[in-house]
Amino acid sequence: MSIRILAWTRLTDGRPQLWAMTDQNKLVSKWQLSGTAADPKWADWSPFPAPTGIIRTLMGANLHDGRPQLWAVTTELGVFTVQKVTTNPDAAWSSWTKFDSP
Numbered sequence: 001m002s003i004r005i006l007a008w009t010r011l012t013d014g015r016p017q018l019w020a021m022t023d024q025n026k027l028v029s030k031w032q033l034s035g036t037a038a039d040p041k042w043a044d045w046s047p048f049p050a051p052t053g054i055i056r057t058l059m060g061a062n063l064h065d066g067r068p069q070l071w072a073v074t075t076e077l078g079v080f081t082v083q084k085v086t087t088n089p090d091a092a093w094s095s096w097t098k099f100d101s102p
Contacts, residue, residue: 001028001045009060009068011089017068019048021055051080051096067091071099 005021017031027050033041053074060070069083079099084091 005055005058007058007060007070009062009070010066011068012066012084012087013089015089017060019058019060019070020045021058025054026050027055049082049093049096051078051082052076053078072096077101 002023003020008018015032027048028045029048053076055072057073067084080096081099082096
């Protein structure tokens, strides 16, 4: 697997989560399992649901309450967003929604 786009943000407990768009246009994610070890353990790469279209750009940030949020711009120039549904770091992710574009 080759990575062509990479984005990251932090979970509410401070552990980083990464997203990658592969050269096969698959969106995958992994997160740090242990935030205190000198040699932290990471989850394996796993599929992450993607919005419609091929992702051109990916960006992560945290909301005011600490929940991670991800934005994607697709080849159709649609902007989409997804975020954790609660502040629990193990919470589910919302569905991708179209974000208002300029």
